[in-house]
Amino acid sequence: MISQNLALYNWNNGVIMIAIFALVCITLVGILVNFMMSGKKKEDTDEDQ
Template structure:
């Protein structure tokens, strides 16, 4: 009975949704790392 129900299930929609979720997560992590690495540098002011 279980094998008959597994054959009727369409796996492509779930795979596509997981791939989109993974892509969004990787994009957000990349943006976060970009913000962390590209922050303001603490340089002392030049008094001329």
């Protein structure tokens, strides 16, 4: 009877770690897209020479 109330595994820690990992991944992808969009466009180099 007591063994029915015994939790074999607590999923809370795993769910929190997966959520943090997903948040970090989304943040890194956002930073990467931001760098790609804000990069300077390469113009003609004939004017510089």
